[in-house]
Amino acid sequence: MYIQETKYRVRYADTDQMGYVYYGNYARLYEIGRVEALRSLGFSYKEMEDSGVMMPVYENHSKYIAPALYDELLTIRTTVKTIPSARVVFHYEILNSADKIVHTGETTLVFVKMENNRLTTAPKDLLEKLNPFFEK
Amino acid sequence: MYIQETKYRVRYADTDQMGYVYYGNYARLYEIGRVEALRSLGFSYKEMEDSGVMMPVYENHSKYIAPALYDELLTIRTTVKTIPSARVVFHYEILNSADKIVHTGETTLVFVKMENNRLTTAPKDLLEKLNPFFEK
Amino acid sequence: MYIQETKYRVRYADTDQMGYVYYGNYARLYEIGRVEALRSLGFSYKEMEDSGVMMPVYENHSKYIAPALYDELLTIRTTVKTIPSARVVFHYEILNSADKIVHTGETTLVFVKMENNRLTTAPKDLLEKLNPFFEK
Amino acid sequence: MYIQETKYRVRYADTDQMGYVYYGNYARLYEIGRVEALRSLGFSYKEMEDSGVMMPVYENHSKYIAPALYDELLTIRTTVKTIPSARVVFHYEILNSADKIVHTGETTLVFVKMENNRLTTAPKDLLEKLNPFFEK
Numbered sequence: 001m002y003i004q005e006t007k008y009r010v011r012y013a014d015t016d017q018m019g020y021v022y023y024g025n026y027a028r029l030y031e032i033g034r035v036e037a038l039r040s041l042g043f044s045y046k047e048m049e050d051s052g053v054m055m056p057v058y059e060n061h062s063k064y065i066a067p068a069l070y071d072e073l074l075t076i077r078t079t080v081k082t083i084p085s086a087r088v089v090f091h092y093e094i095l096n097s098a099d100k101i102v103h104t105g106e107t108t109l110v111f112v113k114m115e116n117n118r119l120t121t122a123p124k125d126l127l128e129k130l131n132p133f134f135e136k
Numbered sequence: 137m138y139i140q141e142t143k144y145r146v147r148y149a150d151t152d153q154m155g156y157v158y159y160g161n162y163a164r165l166y167e168i169g170r171v172e173a174l175r176s177l178g179f180s181y182k183e184m185e186d187s188g189v190m191m192p193v194y195e196n197h198s199k200y201i202a203p204a205l206y207d208e209l210l211t212i213r214t215t216v217k218t219i220p221s222a223r224v225v226f227h228y229e230i231l232n233s234a235d236k237i238v239h240t241g242e243t244t245l246v247f248v249k250m251e252n253n254r255l256t257t258a259p260k261d262l263l264e265k266l267n268p269f270f271e272k
Numbered sequence: 273m274y275i276q277e278t279k280y281r282v283r284y285a286d287t288d289q290m291g292y293v294y295y296g297n298y299a300r301l302y303e304i305g306r307v308e309a310l311r312s313l314g315f316s317y318k319e320m321e322d323s324g325v326m327m328p329v330y331e332n333h334s335k336y337i338a339p340a341l342y343d344e345l346l347t348i349r350t351t352v353k354t355i356p357s358a359r360v361v362f363h364y365e366i367l368n369s370a371d372k373i374v375h376t377g378e379t380t381l382v383f384v385k386m387e388n389n390r391l392t393t394a395p396k397d398l399l400e401k402l403n404p405f406f407e408k
Numbered sequence: 409m410y411i412q413e414t415k416y417r418v419r420y421a422d423t424d425q426m427g428y429v430y431y432g433n434y435a436r437l438y439e440i441g442r443v444e445a446l447r448s449l450g451f452s453y454k455e456m457e458d459s460g461v462m463m464p465v466y467e468n469h470s471k472y473i474a475p476a477l478y479d480e481l482l483t484i485r486t487t488v489k490t491i492p493s494a495r496v497v498f499h500y501e502i503l504n505s506a507d508k509i510v511h512t513g514e515t516t517l518v519f520v521k522m523e524n525n526r527l528t529t530a531p532k533d534l535l536e537k538l539n540p541f542f543e544k
């Protein structure tokens with residue numbers, strides 16, 4: 001299992017007139033969570049794209065437990081629970097400044113070769129960097 | 137069962153560098169779908185808020201079947217499959233200009249009294265407008 | 273002079289915790305205004321891009337006169353005041369449901385050949401469609 | 409003169425299908441720039457709002473010099489050039505990872521008492537914190 005945490009400051013741009021983070025804006029937080037989780041591992045999503053493989057989202061599931069509010073410094077805790085193959089699943093817990101979990105999410109992404117738009121499997125480089133976290 | 141369809145033109149603002157609608161922007165499409173579905177019924181979400189009841193999102197589930205592309209005129213098909221009580225569930229199918237379903241989603245919202253931030257049940261007015269679609 | 277009007281319904285996604293349309297979201301309204309103004313003329317921005325010319329924004333100026341509010345049906349009035357050459361300037365007036373101008377904007381865009389990323393001039397087809405509005 | 413710099417990582421959510429940061433998303437960067445500039449000064453925008461004064465945008469001007477790209481770590485350099493009174497003006501320069509200025513902006517905001525929605529002047533606390541940067 002691989003776990004990583006990133007901080008995110010809620011901006012006015014994220015809020016709606018309820019005074020909450022708009023429900024659609026958590027997708028940005030997930031994106032930040034997973035890209036920074038990979039970066040911490042020494043893996044750059046951008047370089048993967050430059051090498052011709054992109055990772056579109058296939059499925060997403062979100063639970064809104066409590067509102068996240070303007071100017072809060074949130075923690076995005078991103079977890080990879082199983083070694084990716086044709087798909088990779090990221091789990092997210094979002095904690096507010098009082099360390100309470102206010103939101104959880106789960107995103108499944110697939111690997112696509114950009115030259116032919118065909119599904120492929122997780123890059124070897126990514127697997128090598130994740131493997132140490134999954135060895136017994 | 138209550139079904140309604142709304143059109144949505146994809147904007148540059150919705151796309152990302154994959155050339156797809158960014159995965160987080162479907163939330164806006166769902167919002168448009170459910171608010172217009174209610175408006176078609178003669179029910180105004182805004183008036184419900186003005187009367188002191190808001191409807192925050194509690195849960196969301198999305199499936200990305202195929203990309204939606206810039207300038208496509210999408211159809212957002214919104215369905216209410218069961219009469220709301222403490223919660224209301226909206227189902228969405230998003231069809232591209234070739235009438236292919238490219239995306240499905242499902243959002244659960246709750247009713248909250250704004251004066252005390254407490255959960256409440258669906259307004260009587262909403263139920264009265266939905267009831268004819270659920271009678272045998 | 274060429275003037276065109278498009279309607280836009282304010283969504284929760286557009287608002288911020290002041291209960292106003294977030295100041296950055298007017299860019300979307302301008303985009304809708306100018307693309308629909310061109311479409312009304314029989315000119316498709318998408319087709320121009322497909323033919324290899326894109327139109328990035330070079331400069332933007334916005335005046336926030338009064339807030340636009342949730343669920344208002346705004347009018348985006350887009351004006352082209354001079355025939356484009358190397359640049360095209362769009363002026364926008366945004367009117368609320370009471371027909372009051374709540375916002376004005378002005379965007380300058382340039383034409384760029386996508387194959388070499390070089391500046392170019394307005395496509396002939398666009399000029400032909402705009403010319404009748406500028407003849408004496 | 410008061411100058412402050414903040415870093416911003418470009419996200420997929422910020423890009424559009426040109427592969428650039430969407431022109432409307434610079435407003436978020438400005439917001440981050442000015443709020444962090446104030447925070448560095450020991451002034452919290454949130455606390456000002458909690459005390460009943462908000463700061464809506466009155467005017468904005470943006471120049472798009474070169475595109476900002478996905479995953480770049482931008483620098484937002486925010487400058488206050490004159491002591492605020494009824495208005496405050498923030499200037500921004502956005503530098504890409506090669507330290508080239510790719511964008512400039514300028515935002516004028518006003519101070520509004522939330523209880524009566526009337527214009528007011530800059531809070532004393534803000535002036536006290538800015539004054540040392542403007543003394544001869």
